[in-house]
Amino acid sequence: MHRILSGIRPTGDIHLGNYLGAVRNWVEMQHLSQQNLFCIVDLHALTTLQDTDNLADHTRTVAAAYIASGIDPNKSAIFAQSHVPYHAELGWILGCFAPLGWLNRMTQFKEKAGKHKELACLGLYAYPVLMAADILLYKASHVPVGEDQKQHLELARDLAGAFNHRFNSDLFPVPEPIIQGPATRVMSLRDGTSKMSKSDISEYSRINLMDTPDMIVQKIRKAKTDMEPLPETVEGLENRPEAQNLVNIFAAISGISAADICARFAGSNFAPFKQELADHLIEKIAPVGTQMRHLLKETSELDKVLAAGADVANKLAATHMVEIRSVIGLLQER
Template sequence: MAGFEELVFSGVQPTGNLHLGNYLGAISRFVTMQENYSCIYCVVDLHAITVPQDPRLLKDQIREVTAAFIAAGIDPKKNIVFNQSQVPQHAELAWVFNCVARMGWLSRMTQFKEKAGKDRENASVGLFAYPTLMAADILVYRATHVPVGDDQKQHLELSRDIAQKFNNDWAEMIAELGHGAEYFPQPEPLIQGPATRIMSLRDGTKKMSKSDPSDYSRINLTDNADTIAQKVRKAKTDPEPLPGALEGLEGRPEADNLVGIFAALRDMPRQSVLDEFGGAQFSTFKGALVDLAVETLAPIAGEMRRLTADPGHIDAILADGAGRAEAIASKTMNDVRDILGFVRRP
């Protein structure tokens, strides 16, 4: 992006029970991104409290996400890994953006409508203002790229609108203070190939979720090799063999899901999976999928267990990352205070 150093920001909520969908949809992509970009990876615990949380569990969940990052291959020395609440500039810039964003913009956010449901009057203000905090997360580092799934595209568009309005509203001061034509970039979505939408192993029409009452609906990142194998073998299928072409998966959600999981784990097109297994019975295909899933995920689970057994080590990684993140964020906030006309400490 012209005039701005390329930087990727991404965050994951500490919701507990990270599963295969979280890994393939986000964390594995983070590992790839660090090869080509400067990256900031954040455990967004301020976002987590927009809905009720058990504080006794939240600490463990923050550490679990951090452990998953590192176990999957994210290098906390090469990148910045931290939890959001340790860097107060996120919340400070979010307030500024609350004063930039318009009520109408936030009222159109579909995710708020889905999460609040019919009882919107009892939803927290934080849940309503969630997108302005997300904009602050990104823009406090003046990040230029953000990996997003379908459920966050609208929020990223809002971040771009907020950045543009801030730049327009204070254009004179931005230029006067030597920041050029605009202070904040308009962050771009970072798309890395086709998005992998992982569905439940018990119902191919529903997204894989930690809230599903059946543990057999998902593969947790902490599952050992035997548990992974058992869940794959018990995954729901249909009686027909695998087709040889993608159109043969239409109307077969469970078959489509398992083919998609195999393709994502091996990083290959779904059609290539059918080229290899078309005509095979599911018993044969599931055997190959068990081997692949265990080979990929079991080492991650083992490393996560090792890391979470030493919370002091994880906390030290988060503290180091927070210090490095705050060095960037504090510079941004000093600039923002000057642009707004605040009197600040020298």
């Protein structure tokens, strides 16, 4: 892999879904790529964030989660999206070439805007174009994404191809998605049909990376299940969303296959299963939370990491923006 780019929105506590579906995989990928760019996409956060008072703190918290999980600032650039102004510039440029028909197909806008689309902000509607700019700005070859972002990455691929065709160039490589692991879409602990989310009003819907061991045990103990015992096979989890979600989380955090988990706990109620799941989560998650709390005690060090990452990103982006401006005919600064 030539260059990897991905990011997380700083809209609340980083949770187990972010870790299993994204950050943990990035830790492994950083050793396989020539260059790694891991962004905290704070401009994207503005599309749905009602209270911006804590945005800076949340940005540092995401940076702390990256580092505590094993992303090495010496191998990977960690930076805030807003510290690289070229994201917004390229977002505007790509927006001028993005057909409305393509944007109207984006299902996430429909889901988040709900029945009151006329009250939704332009940023929420144009969000996928800015995401495409995030990727294409650095000519990223591979982009780790969750299942819910696949459609947006397809738009980035379409925009790259359309731009190259329009200007008869090969300026933008068409980025490849990377979707890994048995828990790429971790669901709520209270509703197995809904994605685990920072915005859920129930703290018991998610495991946060800074939860204490006691909190992890309590949340797993209260996680919703059904009345049936655990099945003998993975096929027996069909139409049992809460049970399937917990088995997937167990498999992802432990490295044990879902089939082996079912065989081991077949016919059992959920109590012993939940206890062992909590033990695995404490083993893997609690050290991350401890390190995050340590990093957040001295934010000046985090700010240095973000500044160094932004310096790397700005230099790379500036070079590419010269090429982009030239291709589309903008007058260059001297």
